[in-house]
Amino acid sequence: MIDVYTWPTPNGHKVHILLHEAEIEHKIIPINIQQGDQFKPDFLRISPNNKMPAIVDQDGPGGEPISVFESAAILIYLANKTGRFLPKDERKHYDVLQWLMFQMGSVGPMLGQAHHFHAYAPERVEREKLQYGIDRYVNEGNRIYGVIDRRLADEEWIAAGEYTIADMAIMPWLRDPKKQGIDIAQYPNLERWRDRIWQRPQVVAALETLKDHRRVDNTHSDKAWEIMYGKTQSSQGLAAE
Ligand SMILES: N[C@@H](CCC(=O)N[C@@H](CS)C(=O)NCC(=O)O)C(=O)O
Structure with missing residues (x-):
């Protein structure tokens, strides 16, 4: 089982597409970047750059859990794990x-x-x-x-x-x-x-991931703007709620 810390953005959707194309069993864990979930200590432990996506594979190398951040690293990891969509030649x-x-x-x-x-x-x-x-x-x-x-x-x-x-x-x-x-x-x-x-169809399904969580009107709120582009980014982040 792969735990996927994500949000419906292009960087998230890259990973959602591979999960659907390669039929990988996974659990979606929303990281609401407009509300500051990316600065919470538990998330920073697996994604120190305070960005989604990140994954935890409970069954990583040697049967031990492994976490991976950066979407391309995640794609390579999952492609290698499943032997799909990254040719060996x-x-x-x-x-x-x-x-x-x-x-x-x-x-x-x-x-x-x-x-x-x-x-x-x-x-x-x-x-x-x-x-x-x-x-x-x-x-x-x-x-x-x-x-x-x-x-x-x-x-x-x-x-x-x-x-x-x-x-x-x-x-x-x-x-x-x-x-x-x-x-x-x-x-x-x-x-x-x-x-x-x-x-x-796999891509259509992947692009539905967290569709209902997607902001309708809060991306542009003052708080969301501050979190994404203001001092929260340049300081140490939000205090854990
Ligand atoms: N190079 C990273 C970029 C990830 C990224 O930029 N994620 C954005 C959303 S698409 C994010 O989490 N932003 C929250 C923040 O910067 O605080 C990757 O490909 O995984």
Whole structure:
């Protein structure tokens, strides 16, 4: 049984997709990042960077429990454990890993900032003051969409010629391009590949994870904003409640 500490965000959904695709028995434990669950001592013990997702496998190496944080490390761990979605053939293996690292180093951080500056921040800060940040990250977002689109011009999947954890890691970041300031119509290969994955029943089920917990209106509350982007982040975090 895998305990999955998570929340319905792109980084959470990468792991939810693999759990469903590989039919891994698991228990979902919500970490409400808008209310500060990520700063609670029990969670920090398994995820010292105060970010979800994280997992605990009660039946880890040697039959002992193991905890893993960072979504790519989790994907690699679960792919290795089940022998699925990470080919063993060396060339294919490293092809998947390089695209997975591209997701972790570029797709996630840059599109996250594009979303933040283009869609979230203007509610709090005058748009003129933000324009440099908006341009910087939306430009970078377009560059990244272009990299993926070119990769998929002659390839059915992002790596290794098959559906792998690299596809599962990248796809959840591309579901809401408008909020990232990006016009997906400019990237038809990417859109076709994204929608093919999005239609898979396992992916549909995975994207339902904690759907009812998803904020309707509290992301933008002052408290949630402070927890996510204010002093709570730069100080030692919330006192345990
Ligand atoms: N590199 C990390 C990023 C995880 C991450 O950024 N998680 C965000 C939500 S998507 C989070 O937990 N934020 C809470 C916080 O920063 O306090 C991973 O891929 O696991």
